[in-house]
Amino acid sequence: MLARRHFLTAATAGLGLLAAGCSTDNSSGTSAQPSVPPVSTVPPAPGAGELKVSSFQLFTQEDLNFQSMIALGASGISAAVGEVLTAVNQANAAPGGASYQSVYDAWIASGNLLTQQADEALKAGHKVTASARYMRAAQYYNQALFWVLGTSTPGAEAQVYGSMNAAWTAANSLARPAPESVSVPYEDHPLPGWFFSGGSGTRPVVIMNNGSDGQNVDMLAEGGDAALERGYHVFIFEGPGQGSMLFEHNIVFRPDWEKVITPIVDYLGGRDDVDKDKIVLHGISLGGYFVARAAAYEHRLAAVIADPGLDSSWRAFPESIKKIAEAGPAEVVNKIWADDVIAGASPQESFALRKRLEIYTAEAHDEAAAGQIPTDWYGISRRVQEFTLSPEQMAAITSPTLVTDYVEDIFFGDGPTALYDGLTVEKKKFIRFGETNGAQYHDAPVASQYVGEVILDWVDETIGYQG
Incomplete structure (x- = not known):
């Protein structure tokens, strides 16, 4: 049997689907700046130091607390x-x-x-x-x-x-x-999308690529609104495994995300109000894997942000259940899964597994919606492992790339550094966000404003844009 405490922590962490943050310095532009009156800081009181580590508690249960921080942020x-x-x-x-x-x-x-x-x-x-x-x-x-x-x-x-x-x-x-509601041609079901205008004329555009359980409304708070303030156009969409594609059509994730992004780039590149040489792709949470995978094949992107970076979705799963996946043929693996995981799962473990696995196969989504932990761990585990970037794919990325990481991100482990180290493109940058600005945890749920400032400053400099 799995160790209960370890499994609970690991299974909940396996939900790695949302967002968090921290901080690093970011250089400013060199062009002429408007005159700004000098601002003086206030001397701290004797004995007072820098800001201490911040913490946020709305609920005592960790997963309830984390998700609610996203709403607060x-x-x-x-x-x-x-x-x-x-x-x-x-x-x-x-x-x-x-x-x-x-x-x-x-x-x-x-x-x-x-x-x-x-x-x-x-x-x-x-x-x-x-x-x-x-x-x-x-x-x-x-x-x-x-x-x-x-x-x-x-x-x-x-x-x-x-x-x-x-x-x-x-x-x-x-x-x-009002944003334009559009349908991007894509296989049997067009991709729903929304084009938000940053202003008149031809402008750069930021494609906001969601992860595994955020929704369109999240994309505004997690960078879309900040990009609009700078005069970027913003494109938000639902891909396979997201929004209506999952909940209404039971279309689940696919690892070859370039098949999703290339039609979007085709669409945006055909618009007169989009600067075709300044199409930016920003992936949030598991979107960090998606955008890196897409950029290995789609080379028309002016900049890519993997926020945070991830080289393999398999990293988000605890070693205890990874070992079960390698225990033998399908019937052996799934029997161990049924006896050691499903039969003894607590409500919190059960929810975490249903939420985490529903995105990978149509059968898993059906079982989760029926209140059951998906039963085919053998098949699901092999599907999850397909969401892995090879060294050759990381080396194939030619667009300038920003990889972020977050202090106390329990979901992605060394995924950000693994992706960054695998990049061979000359223009790459790694930024680790932390507690000083309240930007710790996966995708900085309560510090999206600060994170957006840092990321978009990098984008401005990288593509040579000032809104």
């Missing part, structure tokens, strides 16, 4: 601090305390409330208010969507996604300027 873009804390307090005050069910219920209530308030604002003619409230409703439904598999209604993913997407669509339709 989106405040000012797609969330509001008071609304987030109200939902957290409601979940903590539920009978029995915070649980997947009580957190889900609190976020659904928040999404419903903001939708109702947005409807009222729209009816009264307040379009700006309505748009902002619909966007926050989308974020709160997004938070609920993350926990669906751990509730009494695990099959409700498509329904909750539908509410989130409706709120997202309503918010965008009222925005000024």
Whole structure:
């Protein structure tokens, strides 16, 4: 039998699907700067030093806490601090305390409330208010969507996604300027996309490439909105294993992500308002693997950001269950999996495995939605290992590449350094974010503003752009 404490920690860490951060220096541009009045710092009090390590606790259960930090970090873009804390307090005050069910219920209530308030604002003619409230409703439904598999209604993913997407669509339709909703040709199901304009004329564009469980609304808070402020166009999309592709069509991840990105580059390169020589690809969380894989084959990219870097999705899985995958033929592996993992899994372990594995095969997604841990670990484990960059593929990347890493990122391990070390392109940079700006943890959930500043400063310098 697996060691219970080790398995719990490792399985939960295996969810490595979201975001976190830390800090390094970043040089500024050399062009003429506007006149800025001098700013003086304030001397610290005697005995006071630099900022200490920061910590954030909304829930005592680690996975509940981490995901809720993402909502808190989106405040000012797609969330509001008071609304987030109200939902957290409601979940903590539920009978029995915070649980997947009580957190889900609190976020659904928040999404419903903001939708109702947005409807009222729209009816009264307040379009700006309505748009902002619909966007926050989308974020709160997004938070609920993350926990669906751990509730009494695990099959409700498509329904909750539908509410989130409706709120997202309503918010965008009222925005000024409103983003264009587009369909990018892709095999049997076009890729849904949204083109956000950074202004008139021909401009660079940043493609925001999500990971394994974030949604479109996350892409604004995790870099999209910051890019728009600088005058970049922004393109957000749903690829295989993401959003409607997963929840409505049961189309799961594919390792050869260049088959996803190349059609998007084709589409953007055909637009008159896009500078074809300044197409930037930014991958968030597991998107760090996706963009590196795509860049090994798609060489029209002006810059690539693997945020954080990852050379293999297999890294996100604990050694204990990796060993099971190598225990023998399929029937042996799956029997051990059933006896040692599925039979004794706690609710937290069960949720982590269902959430982590649903993206890799259609059968796993069906089982997870039925409230079951996927049973074919032999097949799934081999599929996961296909999401691995070879030395030759890393060496084939020719675009300038930024690889990020985050202090206390328990998901990707040495993935960022492995990717960076494997790059042979001359223009590459490694940035490790940390506690000083509250940018620790996977993809810096509460420090997206700081992380975005650092990343986009690098992009500005790399492609020679000043908005």
